[in-house]
Amino acid sequence: MRETDPRFINLRKKVGLFFVFALAGIIATLAFIGIERDILTPKYHVYFTADKGTGFYEGMPVKLSGFKIGKIKSLYLDENARVRVGLLINKKYQKWIRKDSRAMLAREGLIGESVVDITAGAPDTAVLKENSEIQYEKTKGLENIAEEIKPVIAEVRNIIRYINDPEGDIRQALSNLRTLSSGLHTTKENLDRLLNNTDTNISNVSSKTIQSIQNVDALVENVNKTISDMDRKIMPVMDKLDRTMDNAEKATAGLKDAVEKTAPKIPVLLNKGEDIFDDAGDVITSLKQTWPIRIFIEKPKDAILHGDSYE
Amino acid sequence: MNNKQNFLACFIIIIFYCALIPGCSGSRTSTLSQVHAKSIEYNHKGMKAAEKGDYEKALDYYAKALKVNQSIENVEGIAIGLINLSVLYEKIGDTSKAHDLVDSALSVPDISDSVKSEALYEKARLCLKDKEIAKAEEWANRSLLLNKGLREGSRWNLLAKAFITEGRYEEAFNAVSAALRLNRENNQRTEEANSLRLLAEINAKKGRFEESKGFYIKALDIDKELGDSRKIAITLIGLGELYFRNGDYDNAIDFYIRAYNVSRSADDTAGTSQAAEFISDAYKKSGHDKKAEEILKDHETKK
Structure with missing residues (x-):
């Protein structure tokens, strides 16, 4: 049958043209989306091995200096039951990823998403090629830091408990020192009295000299005894104090170390x-x-x- | 597939595609620069501070907004900033500075008619405050020539107020009638209450007690609806004066006391003092001289 209405002349061609335009538009849109989402960008693979796969997932962003440069393409256990992580990285960033580059699991902010952070390599080292292995650096999480601090805190707690213990060496030493001090006070009073007696009874020196000397002898002996007692008691206390100071110094160093690691x-x-x-x-x-x-x-x-x- | 089906398929595809293009790749809305956005932020903060009665803070924000607008030569923003500062200076009683600022706003070139009209209206308001009635009318008329927007009713209210001051009550009535209609149409509730108060004043001047009272009561309802303590006190004083002129001092005192309590609760010291003086006057007029003195003394101690 022949179409006589002029509006329908070449209808097949017109319909075809409509389809071609629509199709071209759709293809252009898809191409645009592909370019926007880096689907068409050339990429290459690098790998690293981690002890644990905790925190990693397929599709996790890979970042260099805060810029997304790729994603985790694959995750699997190798023959030694370690986690093999495959990264798919845009080829244009390859020049910065070198032999000394390191990959690490990082978090963007306290509540941000986890990313694989890659450090840029030194310009004088070789660029990592397709399927090369990149060094993986285990990052310390807050849990690790807390674990490190725990023994330090325990040590400090022990020191405080030791200092506060009424039966402990420090409290005992302080008590002994107090007793010694009061003993010395009595001794001083005795000496004063003795000197007074000596002064007032100067006329009876001859008769009482021997007795006085005996008294002084006894007194000196007492003082000697007290001092040797003090010596005997103070020495272990000093030893303990030395050890305590050592422990405190170690604890402080541990704390300082922990703070130095955490503060940056x-x-x-x-x-x-x-x-x-x-x-x-x-x-x-x-x-x-x-x-x-x-x-x-x-x-x-x-x-x-x-x-x-x-x- | 026949021709009809072919056409339908083509039509659907093309319509879908046409919808996709503006949706996904349509032009983006023009965005404000960060600096411009900052000036608007200051402007809005200033507005909020002014609404709360914190004029010092509002001045600070408006000055900042003006500085930012000057840094990007945003003439519209500069003119608005100058007008806002002028309104604030008028509120704190520095009309001379307010005049300077509004004159500067009027000298800004290439500003829109609505902003220019607002500057002219502000100039008219300042002249009326300075009792320069003829000038106030002239500026208000110039403002009306430019503006036919939502704020037109406020211009007619201002003109009516100028006419009342001159004792031209018929012209005032015509102006305020136009203002009331426009303010109702444009949902300008504050200005609608102002129109009602002006109508009450005109009726009071003409000795129409009941009509005047009716307009005051309607204005009071709107004031309460808007939660505007200052306006509530003004309307209550108006009602008190109405009764006072009618020789009903007891009712006048009741309204004045209500105004006093409202102003006191709103920490409006000027309003409280004014109400105290009205109460005292009313007591004096009713023969209670001792009470009149006591009221003033009591107010002084409470200050």
Whole structure:
């Protein structure tokens, strides 16, 4: 049958053309999405081996200096039951990933997502090639730091308990020192009295000299005895004090070490937290510009403070 | 598939594709620069502070907004900032500075008619405050020539107030009638209450007690709805004056006391003092001179 209506002449061609345009549009859109999502970007593989797979997952972002450069492509246990992690990285970042680059599991901020963080290598080292192994550095989590601090805290607690123990050496030593001090006071009083007696009874020196000398002898003997007692009792206390000081010094060094390890991470964590808030702000800004949300958002403008006509 | 089905399929695909294009790749909404957004943020903070009566803070925010707008040569923002500062200075009693600021706003080139109209209205308000009635009318009329927006009723109210001051009650009635209609149409509740108060004043001047009272009561309802303590006190004083002029001192005192309590609770010292003086006057007029003195003394001790 022949079509006589002029509107339907070449209808097949017109329909075909419509399909071609629609198809071309769809393909262009898909290509655009592909480019936007790096689907078409050339990539290469590198690997590392970790003791545990905790925290890793397929698709986890891989970052270099905070920029996403790839993702975890594969995770599996090797023959030694260690975790083999395969990374898929954009080829354009290959120049920075070198022999001395290290991969580590990091968290973006305190509550941010986990990422594999890669450090840039020195320019004089070789670039890592396809299927090369990158060094993996185990990061210390907060749990590890807490575990490290635990013995230090226990040590400090023991020292405090030891110092506070009423039966302990330090308390006993202090008590002995108090007794010794009061003994010395009595001794001083005796000596004073003796000197007074000597002064007033100077005329009876000859008769009482021998007795006085005997008294002084006895007194000196007493003092000697007290001092040797003090010596005997103080020495172990001093030993204990030395040991305590050693322990305290070690504990302080441990604490210092722990703080030194932890302190540099705090500003990094804070910075990362700030970055996350900035990112969230960017996301919200982008969302506000997205159709159809943008239709419902009113553009902010300056407000006029209206004067009241009655006042 | 026949031709009809082919057409339908094509039509659906094209419609879908046409919807996809503006949705996914349509132009982005124009965004404000961070600096401009910051100036707007200061402006809004200033507005909130002014609404709370913290004029010092509001001045600070508006000054910051003005500085930012000047740094990006945002003429509209500069003019708005100058007007806002002028309104604030007028509120704190520095009308000279308020005049300077609004004159500066009027000299800003290329500003929109609505902003210019607001500056002209502010100028008219300041002139009325300075008892320069003719000038106030001139500025208000110039403002009306430019503006036909939501704030038109406020201009007519201002004109009506100027006419009342001159004793031109018929013209005042016409102006305030127009203002009331516009304020109701544009849902300008504060200005609607102002129109009702002005109508009450005109009726009071003409000796129409009941009509005047009715307008005051309607204005009071709106004041209460808006939670505006200052306006509530003003309306109660108006009602008190109405009864006072009518020789009903007891009722006048009741309204003045209500105004006193409202102002006192709202920490409005000027309003409290004014109400105390009205109460004292009413007591004096009713022959209670001792009570009139006691009221003033009591107010002084409570200050």
